[in-house]
Amino acid sequence: MKKSRVIRSVTAVFAIAIFSISIYTLIAKITDTSAIQIDKVEVLNGQSLHVKGDFTDSAKKYAGNILI
Numbered sequence: 001m002k003k004s005r006v007i008r009s010v011t012a013v014f015a016i017a018i019f020s021i022s023i024y025t026l027i028a029k030i031t032d033t034s035a036i037q038i039d040k041v042e043v044l045n046g047q048s049l050h051v052k053g054d055f056t057d058s059a060k061k062y063a064g065n066i067l068i
Helices: 002-026 058-063
Strands: 036-044 048-055
Touching: none
Parallel strands: none
Antiparallel strands: 036 048
């Protein structure tokens, strides 16, 4: 009985940790505006703004380097 409770608790903690990390990676992060390259901007149905672009220094951001 106690063993199954421990297994459930450990599973719940891992599930919460994985969920938290996945949510954190989906949240937009602040970046330098000079690093943003916008290719195309569209207004869809008068309600939505669709922006297509890229980050020019994504490798620096990914590696964790600090921009000066």
